[in-house]
Amino acid sequence: MQEIRMLLVDDEDDFRTTLANRLKLRKIDITDAGSGKEAIELVKQQSFDVAVIDVKMPEIDGIETLKQIKQIKPAIEIIMLTGHASIKSGMEAMKLGAYDYVMKPCDIDELLIKTGEAYQHKLLKEKEK
Amino acid sequence: MLVALKTCICSACERLRVLKGLRMTKEKELHRYYTRLRTKFMSIIFFIAFIPLILLGGTIYYHYSATVKEKVINELKFVAENRKGTIDLFLDDRANSLSVLAYTHRFDYLKDKKNLSNVFELLKMVDSAFQDLGVIDNDGNQVMYIGPYQLAGKQYSDAEWFKAVMKKDVYISDVFLGFRKVPHFVIAVKRIENGKPWILRATIDINMINHFMSTSIFGKNGGDAYILSKEGIYQISSANYDRILTKSDFKMPPVFPGIRETEKRHGGKVLLYAKAWLKNNDWLMIIEQNLKDELGTMIHVKNIVLLIFIISSLIIILSTVLITTQAFARLEKSDREKLELAEKLVRSDRLAAIGKLASGIAHEINNPLAVIAEKAGWIGDLLTEEDVKNSPNYSELVKSTQDIKKHVQRGKKVISRLMGFARKVDVTHEKIEINSVLDETCEFLNKEAKFRNIVIIKEFQDALLYIVSDRAQLQQVFVNIVNNAIDAIDKDGMIHITTRSQDGGVLVSVADTGPGMPDEIREKIFDPFFTTKAVDKGTGLGLSTSYGIIEKLGGQITVESEVDKGTTFHITLPLSCLQKREKAARLP
Numbered sequence: 001m002q003e004i005r006m007l008l009v010d011d012e013d014d015f016r017t018t019l020a021n022r023l024k025l026r027k028i029d030i031t032d033a034g035s036g037k038e039a040i041e042l043v044k045q046q047s048f049d050v051a052v053i054d055v056k057m058p059e060i061d062g063i064e065t066l067k068q069i070k071q072i073k074p075a076i077e078i079i080m081l082t083g084h085a086s087i088k089s090g091m092e093a094m095k096l097g098a099y100d101y102v103m104k105p106c107d108i109d110e111l112l113i114k115t116g117e118a119y120q121h122k123l124l125k126e127k128e129k
Numbered sequence: 130m131l132v133a134l135k136t137c138i139c140s141a142c143e144r145l146r147v148l149k150g151l152r153m154t155k156e157k158e159l160h161r162y163y164t165r166l167r168t169k170f171m172s173i174i175f176f177i178a179f180i181p182l183i184l185l186g187g188t189i190y191y192h193y194s195a196t197v198k199e200k201v202i203n204e205l206k207f208v209a210e211n212r213k214g215t216i217d218l219f220l221d222d223r224a225n226s227l228s229v230l231a232y233t234h235r236f237d238y239l240k241d242k243k244n245l246s247n248v249f250e251l252l253k254m255v256d257s258a259f260q261d262l263g264v265i266d267n268d269g270n271q272v273m274y275i276g277p278y279q280l281a282g283k284q285y286s287d288a289e290w291f292k293a294v295m296k297k298d299v300y301i302s303d304v305f306l307g308f309r310k311v312p313h314f315v316i317a318v319k320r321i322e323n324g325k326p327w328i329l330r331a332t333i334d335i336n337m338i339n340h341f342m343s344t345s346i347f348g349k350n351g352g353d354a355y356i357l358s359k360e361g362i363y364q365i366s367s368a369n370y371d372r373i374l375t376k377s378d379f380k381m382p383p384v385f386p387g388i389r390e391t392e393k394r395h396g397g398k399v400l401l402y403a404k405a406w407l408k409n410n411d412w413l414m415i416i417e418q419n420l421k422d423e424l425g426t427m428i429h430v431k432n433i434v435l436l437i438f439i440i441s442s443l444i445i446i447l448s449t450v451l452i453t454t455q456a457f458a459r460l461e462k463s464d465r466e467k468l469e470l471a472e473k474l475v476r477s478d479r480l481a482a483i484g485k486l487a488s489g490i491a492h493e494i495n496n497p498l499a500v501i502a503e504k505a506g507w508i509g510d511l512l513t514e515e516d517v518k519n520s521p522n523y524s525e526l527v528k529s530t531q532d533i534k535k536h537v538q539r540g541k542k543v544i545s546r547l548m549g550f551a552r553k554v555d556v557t558h559e560k561i562e563i564n565s566v567l568d569e570t571c572e573f574l575n576k577e578a579k580f581r582n583i584v585i586i587k588e589f590q591d592a593l594l595y596i597v598s599d600r601a602q603l604q605q606v607f608v609n610i611v612n613n614a615i616d617a618i619d620k621d622g623m624i625h626i627t628t629r630s631q632d633g634g635v636l637v638s639v640a641d642t643g644p645g646m647p648d649e650i651r652e653k654i655f656d657p658f659f660t661t662k663a664v665d666k667g668t669g670l671g672l673s674t675s676y677g678i679i680e681k682l683g684g685q686i687t688v689e690s691e692v693d694k695g696t697t698f699h700i701t702l703p704l705s706c707l708q709k710r711e712k713a714a715r716l717p
Contacts, residue, residue: 012496018503025510083495104495105502105537 003029036060077118209403352418505533597705617643640697
């Protein structure tokens with residue numbers, strides 16, 4: 001099976017890098033970005049299957065990043081990372097085209113399951129085309 | 130961080146407690162204020178109502194007594210005038226009669242006993258006031274005497290009256306004892322015959338004067354009437370006292386014409402006097418009247434005025450006290466309700482503020498917690514590598530990462546509860562039968578209660594009204610409260626749950642036989658993060674969340690507690706949780 005290409009976007013460096021390492025260990029082709037702006041640039045340059053984006057980020061927040069990524073590459077499935085206080089934002093993100101949301105602190109197995117589902121969803125959509 | 134959050138929120142709770150304390154102080158102050166105001170108000174009303182009443186009563190009484198006094202004075206003056214005229218006329222008449230006798234009869238004729246006796250008999254026939262008749266020569270010898278005493282031959286040259294008549298021609302004496310040693314007064318007339326003076330003298334019946342004076346006394350209990358000589362010697366016996374020829378204490382006034390009235394207060398009496406000089410200003414006639422005797426009729430008027438005053442006063446006092454007490458009780462109640470409402474609003478505001486604060490802090494904690502979780506996860510991942518597995522501390526490392534994960538989960542739960550407290554959960558509406566919700570609650574907690582030997586007694590009212598509310602949230606509240614009761618009792622006790630209809634809603638009471646709470650704890654139990662349970666057993670959010678839920682559902686939650694007796698929670702719920710919201714929405 002082809003490795004899932006994932007873009008992990010979070011402004012919390014420690015969280016992002018550690019999670020990236022753990023996902024790499026679980027055979028995910030991971031690229032990480034520390035801001036919405038960086039993520040958008042990466043999306044323009046590279047191909048991704050799934051993007052995991054934190055809702056609360058400085059400058060360009062998760063929702064705005066989601067909107068722009070969906071504009072550039074609508075096929076990328078997006079999973080939002082949200083704290084308890086931003087469940088509403090997670091729901092809003094889903095209305096804007098996010099595939100699902102995961103609450104922080106997240107369980108890696110839950111994230112992997114949802115990533116797998118999102119990837120399958122992307123493949124399904126591509127087949128339909 | 131969690132400690133910081135708790136400290137921060139607890140300081141907010143402290144403010145709530147201060148506010149609550151303020152409310153209690155304010156309520157006491159309010160009560161004191163209204164008590165003071167009521168007293169002041171009543172005093173003012175009493176003052177306003179009593180002043181005209183007293184003035185009116187006083188004026189009526191004053192005018193009536195003034196009228197009576199004036200009447201008495203007028204009457205006194207009238208009598209005095211009348212008596213003065215009578216006595217003066219009486220004395221003048223007697224003096225004239227004697228003068229006529231002296232000038233129509235010669236000395237030689239009258240010094241004959243038979244002749245004098247005839248003249249006296251004739252005189253007595255026309256005037257009974259004459260008691261005797263005597264003829265005295267110019268040396269003061271009584272040459273002839275007709276009368277009841279043996280006075281013929283008596284020598285009067287040293288007598289005052291003799292000296293006076295020799296100078297004045299006609300003399301009316303003061304009362305004196307004389308040879309007869311009986312009080313009397315005489316009228317003496319001098320005639321000069323052939324160059325030699327002689328005197329015709331008659332004794333006048335003093336009872337005539339007594340009679341004139343005694344009939345001048347009027348009024349119910351009578352006063353006094355008497356005549357004093359210039360020297361202040363009583364000339365007659367009064368109606369009340371036998372004091373003739375005794376010296377009076379009366380300060381003799383200078384001679385004045387006509388009648389003079391005076392007033393004297395003596396020994397609680399008001400004495401009115403009418404005075405007049407008689408007998409060419411030799412005698413002072415005094416008619417005395419005690420005003421209080423004459424004011425006797427005033428007692429009736431006074432009693433009526435007093436009765437009206439008492440009845441009016443009672444009506445004023447009763448109506449003032451009743452109306453004022455009722456009005457002020459209503460005002461105080463209204464103010465207390467306002468105070469309660471303000472306190473409730475403050476509480477709601479504070480809870481909302483704490484919620485907002487908790488929400489913000491929860492998010493800030495969430496990120497480091499996520500990093501810790503990931504780091505622990507990463508360490509866990511790395512521990513699966515072969516070379517690490519051979520480490521002597523491998524099992525310790527695995528346990529430590531598991532412990533980190535466990536405590537991250539614990540932190541997550543705290544944040545979850547915190548968010549549950551802070552979150553504005555939408556209320557759902559459904560038709561609920563409260564008894565069934567409580568049954569479920571009891572079933573849910575029965576195992577724990579049985580384990581601790583706690584009996585749950587349900588006393589539910591049959592056919593209790595269905596209410597429209599949020600079943601899940603009510604369930605949470607009941608679980609919180611019953612759970613708290615179980616924790617409070619700890620072991621061996623009883624929880625009494627009752628339901629009944631009240632004021633178009635439902636009242637649920639949960640009473641426990643636990644240790645109860647002192648006032649200082651009872652006042653804080655709805656504050657977020659306030660708990661009396663051990664650190665790892667309670668978050669202090671249960672009751673504050675319950676308070677928020679019940680308030681959101683339009684109800685009210687109150688607590689009664691007594692140390693060593695137990696605690697009772699009362700939860701009132703409206704028929705529909707929409708009612709209060711609609712009412713609130715209609716408020717300006």
